[in-house]
Amino acid sequence: MTQALSELEGCVLGHLSRRGPATAYAVRRAFLDSPSSHWSGSAGAVYPLLERLEARGLVRSRKAPTGARQAWLYAITPGGRRRLRAWLLPPFSADLVSTPQDPLRTRVHFLSLIPERQRAALFDAALAGLRRHLSALQALRKVGPDDRRALRGAVLAMRARIAWFAGLRREGARTRR
Amino acid sequence: MTQALSELEGCVLGHLSRRGPATAYAVRRAFLDSPSSHWSGSAGAVYPLLERLEARGLVRSRKAPTGARQAWLYAITPGGRRRLRAWLLPPFSADLVSTPQDPLRTRVHFLSLIPERQRAALFDAALAGLRRHLSALQALRKVGPDDRRALRGAVLAMRARIAWFAGLRREGARTRR
């Protein structure tokens, strides 16, 4: 009962809580405009999601004119705020703190399938890509303190991945001689 | 055309490449037994996935007795090996190197919704969970060099997250006075 919020549902409720009532499209824009978004903000995700949240009583909608057209304006309910707080606050389930999935790590699990002499090129390509992405992150000028704090976490995560691959490359070079 | 492999497809092909022909159940076991698995190894994922791979010519199956029952034994094909190499080796697409999703970071994006006085408790709960998970990682005794290298990446990622939250807590303490 009282099913927990998914990540996407938490983000949508969080958006409504911070910005006030919004149309589904405005919620989509927040995802479409976010540089770090893991989700595409696709209409087929957001519209049904808001309907589900309304069926659960976490948001309420009313028809409202946006320009000359009618659209549904969604607002978070008191119950929605309670659920959002439960999503945001401890206790944190194990999958929140466990190691996030990393597609490069997935590939490292199969490194033995790659001939030794090709591995250095793989490490270098990964390092180049990781550094490029880190630069892009650091070039972001986030406005709010929330984004700033989250961005710091992303930067630290990227530095850790770079240090990891740098170590792999050193180890490979040592092994090869 | 020649659709790229998904993460799960890459893992399954990698397993078949390393271990040789296997039944769908044996592939499932690899996921079920893996401590770090992001995937559940559910039957409903693995069985149809192998059928899709066969339809694409990347694996081939034959009926074979496993004990007294018949089951499909899947083997990777030469085309499957080529595709697996393309999945494993550079060039790496942007989403491989971009910051992996972190549910704690998602929540930090909404930290402003939490009263200041409750944030320290949040940071402490996160730190406790992160440290517990790091200990569990370090307690693992992985056998192969692949797992050892991947595990090092996971440990570094966890240390980075811990350092990040430790910083957030210090910052919060400084702000509060």
Added chain:
DNA sequence: ATGGCCATGTAAGATGTTACATGATTTA
């Protein structure tokens, strides 16, 4: 006034999950 983009959705498909069914094998 019209061609292109913005806003509001809907539909179809991909890919995962949990739950179920069922026969073989092991264990108490």
Added chain:
DNA sequence: TAAATCATGTAACATCTTACATGGCCAT
């Protein structure tokens, strides 16, 4: 030999994605 577990799937459902439809708005 009965119960539990293993092995082999299938089915129903959840939740994303991309692609489509459609009407309003804006710039030329």
